[in-house]
Amino acid sequence: MASIVLKDLSKTFGKVVAVDQVNLTIQDGEFFALLGPSGCGKTTTLRMIAGLETPTSGTIFIGDQDMTNCNPRERDVAMVFQDYALYPHMTIEENVGYPLKVRRINQAERKQRVTDVSNNLGIGSLLERRPGQISGGQQQRAAVARAVVHHAQVFLFDEPLSNLDAKLRFESRGFLKHLQKELQITTVYVTHDQAEAMALADRIAIIDHGKVAQVGSPQEVYLRPQTVFVASFLGNPPMNLLPCKLDLAKRQVQINGSQIDVSQVSQINGIKTLVSEGENLSLGIRPEHISLYAEETAQAFPAELYVTQPLGSEVLVTLQVAETTVSVRLFTDEPPELPRRVWLKPDPKRILLYRTDGNLVA
Amino acid sequence: MKRYRKRISSVLYYVFAVLAIAFFGLPLLWLILTPFNSRASLAVEIPTAPTLDNFRAVFQNKFAVQALTQNNLIIAIGTMLGVTLIASLAAYALSRARIPGRNAMAYTLMLFSSVVTGTAAMVPIFLIIMGMGLIDQHLGVILVLIGGNLPTAIFMMRDFVDDIPASYEESAMISGASPFQIFKDVALPQVRPGMMVVAVWSFVNAWGAFLIPFILLRSSDKLPASTAIYSFYTEAGTPNILLVSAYALLYTLPVVVFYLLVNWKYGFRFFGGIKR
Numbered sequence: 252m253a254s255i256v257l258k259d260l261s262k263t264f265g266k267v268v269a270v271d272q273v274n275l276t277i278q279d280g281e282f283f284a285l286l287g288p289s290g291c292g293k294t295t296t297l298r299m300i301a302g303l304e305t306p307t308s309g310t311i312f313i314g315d316q317d318m319t320n321c322n323p324r325e326r327d328v329a330m331v332f333q334d335y336a337l338y339p340h341m342t343i344e345e346n347v348g349y350p351l352k353v354r355r356i357n358q359a360e361r362k363q364r365v366t367d368v369s370n371n372l373g374i375g376s377l378l379e380r381r382p383g384q385i386s387g388g389q390q391q392r393a394a395v396a397r398a399v400v401h402h403a404q405v406f407l408f409d410e411p412l413s414n415l416d417a418k419l420r421f422e423s424r425g426f427l428k429h430l431q432k433e434l435q436i437t438t439v440y441v442t443h444d445q446a447e448a449m450a451l452a453d454r455i456a457i458i459d460h461g462k463v464a465q466v467g468s469p470q471e472v473y474l475r476p477q478t479v480f481v482a483s484f485l486g487n488p489p490m491n492l493l494p495c496k497l498d499l500a501k502r503q504v505q506i507n508g509s510q511i512d513v514s515q516v517s518q519i520n521g522i523k524t525l526v527s528e529g530e531n532l533s534l535g536i537r538p539e540h541i542s543l544y545a546e547e548t549a550q551a552f553p554a555e556l557y558v559t560q561p562l563g564s565e566v567l568v569t570l571q572v573a574e575t576t577v578s579v580r581l582f583t584d585e586p587p588e589l590p591r592r593v594w595l596k597p598d599p600k601r602i603l604l605y606r607t608d609g610n611l612v613a
Numbered sequence: 614m615k616r617y618r619k620r621i622s623s624v625l626y627y628v629f630a631v632l633a634i635a636f637f638g639l640p641l642l643w644l645i646l647t648p649f650n651s652r653a654s655l656a657v658e659i660p661t662a663p664t665l666d667n668f669r670a671v672f673q674n675k676f677a678v679q680a681l682t683q684n685n686l687i688i689a690i691g692t693m694l695g696v697t698l699i700a701s702l703a704a705y706a707l708s709r710a711r712i713p714g715r716n717a718m719a720y721t722l723m724l725f726s727s728v729v730t731g732t733a734a735m736v737p738i739f740l741i742i743m744g745m746g747l748i749d750q751h752l753g754v755i756l757v758l759i760g761g762n763l764p765t766a767i768f769m770m771r772d773f774v775d776d777i778p779a780s781y782e783e784s785a786m787i788s789g790a791s792p793f794q795i796f797k798d799v800a801l802p803q804v805r806p807g808m809m810v811v812a813v814w815s816f817v818n819a820w821g822a823f824l825i826p827f828i829l830l831r832s833s834d835k836l837p838a839s840t841a842i843y844s845f846y847t848e849a850g851t852p853n854i855l856l857v858s859a860y861a862l863l864y865t866l867p868v869v870v871f872y873l874l875v876n877w878k879y880g881f882r883f884f885g886g887i888k889r
Contacts, residue, residue: 303783324789336784340802349798350788397788407787 253314253404253437254279255300260309261461262295269295271461273309277454280435282428284452286442288484292461293441294409300439301407302326314404329398330407333414335390337382343369343393344378350401368400369393372430388419395427399434406431406438412447424450445485449473457481474601479609482535488567488578491541492533492605499528504604506534507572509552515599526604526612535603538580543568543587544594551596561586570595648859655854667859671845676833677860680841684751685820685864688837691755692819696762697812701804703763704770705796709779719771722764735828742829749831757829758819766811773807809879817868838864 255277262270270292277283285293298304300311302323311319318326329350337346345352348365356364369375372392377385382393391411398406411427412420428451431438442448448455449469457464457472457480465477476482482490495504495511502514511534526532544551554570554577561567566586568579570593579595581587604612643657648667650660672678707715738757739748747753781803785795823839830836842864845856 301783301787303786323783323787324791328787330784330787332780332784334778334780336778336780338781338785338799338802349785349790353785353788353790353794353798397784401788 254281254312255283255405255437255439256310256312257296257300258310258312260296260299260311261307262292262299262304263307268461270299270306273458273461273463275456275463275466277437277439279437282431282438282440282451282453284440284442284448284455285458286445286448286455286484287458287464289443291458293443293458296458297407297409297439297441300405301328301330326405327403328405328407329401329403330409331391331394331398331411333410335382335394335411335414337390337393337397339382341381342378343374343380343382343385346382346393347378347396347400350397354401364400365396368396372396372399387415388423391415391423392426395430399430404437406436408438408440410442411440412442413444420447427451446487449485457484459484475603475611476535477611479533479535479605482603482605486537488538490535490537490603491575491577492535493572493575493577495532495534497526497528497530497532497604499526504532504534506552507554510550511552511597511602512550512599513602513604516602516604526606531607532612533605533607534597535605536597536601538567538578539582540598540601541577541579542596542598543579543581543589544596545590546594548594548596550599551594554593554595556589556591556593559586559589644858644862644865647855648862650855653854667855668863670856671859671863674844674856677838677841677844679834680836681838681860681863684835684841685837685839687751688754688758688822688826689816689819691751692758692762693812693816695755695759696766696815697808699759700763700766700770700811701808703767704774705800705804707767708771708774709782719768723768725764732824735824738825739828748829749835751830751835753829754822754826755819757825758822761825762815762818766815769814770804770807770811773804773810777803806879809875813872813875816871820868 255275257273257275260270260273261268273292273296275283285296287293295304299306300313302318302321302325306319309319310317313326313328337343338349341349344362344365347369348361351361351364365378366375369378372395374385374389374392374396377389377393382390385393391414394411408427412423415423424447431451440448440451452469454466454468455472456466459478459480465472465481467475472481473485476485476490479492482492493506495506497504497513498510501510502512503510504513505511513534542551547553552572554572557569557571557576559566559568561584564582564584566581566583568581568589570577570579572595577595606612639657643655646657646659647654649663649665650658651662651664651666707719712718742748742753742757745753747756777800781799782795785799790798821839822837826837827840830840833841838860842857842860845853845860847853
């Protein structure tokens, strides 16, 4: 049980800045996800917490103790690797028991704890096998068992689900979340899969080029992305971003020849000090917050139909607005008959405005 | 026309294959058959009346027998142990540490290996060993052979170590294992097949080494088999082919047995394995 504090943490490899002045506070018992595209520095951050990389500068506290230059073994952390790193020459029992063995826990207690944990995780019948003889999902559970068995104060996960197929990944997600809630151990979870981060984490940090772009609960980062990067990284399909021109006096923006009222945008009251008349902005709106009309409608802008994709419980409509591609999600199980030209009306309460430098107008 | 050409090329292919097999196979066949013959010949002939007399004669030559059963074993096992141990540790370091230009280093080492035990370095090697007072001692021979075999051995070992994901060691590190525990429990079992390859390879090299023992050893009771084989030559310098071939067969056997043993126990494989 411990909180983790990263202070001005940086790591450079030669001239490449992998992690750039990261400041994060992870609460005791929290499930915290580091989310970002590959190569953004999230794994390097995790490895620095684990003690496998030495920071170029900055400090790492685990449970109020400065651990910046400590060995991994002094940090009392447990880690599940992307490739699971189960030792191929040991049985599952030996693998799971290895952290206990190096801690010189006697054989009887070792066996007891390994059996308990393994039964708990549903791999109790596989203890005699070797890693090569069990399936990917079972290997993943064995790796988790090895991490759980010695009651570390912090769990570190490095993309533990990326080697599983889609169905198994969904199952394992529930299993990991349940386990973490049960054990209440501080967890840092690295993933490039936004659905995984959203589903699992109490809070998410979105990392972009070694910097923290935004930290917040899944709802916060999804509904109010602070930057265009976060907006276009989260969501499947991501948030629509439409170039528009601001009419400050009328509190309107112009998109594709139509006027859209933005007076309900939450940051609009202070907007005079933030933006100027006629400034070019981006209007951000999630695909599920757009209504679709076959005829011209007030507060809606015209769009050309490109393609519709029925997905079972919903229909995904892709359209062209001038040069921009826009996605609309319709919650219907019947693919609608649509004319070539339709009108899109964004939910006025859900509209977000971004400046050209990518930051939310706020 | 095309079919005709195809047939010609396949005929040529078989002719070439037969010639190649004969070229490499006949001397081996000679080596296996001649010792059981009662009549010396350089032709490959199946003995009409097989005999073990040649082996009896060989065993009467105490000097040659001692070369094979003592001196050769000391030199080969000593070299094998030294090369395998040092190469494993060096390859491990070379593979894991982030040293700039480590590839260039490995290739340069590789080039040096042929120089060290080659004829070019004979005089300096002799002087160095002389200066160390190791002339006419097995240790001198072993040290030179270790030095000569190490670069290639390191190169081979590094390939094996490179194939082992670093996450095994990292996982052990996080589990709380000490560096020695990591080496013993995790790294060593993984590189064992590679160590076996290097062990067999360095054993064979030392077993068959001629030049270095020939230069560095003086007393006849310390010579290995590669030089002791000259005791089957007459004073005039003509070889007794029957005895030479019998001795050569005995000289070859341990290497073959050693290889088969390692192959059976660990499975002999070169350069890594299939990805998991």
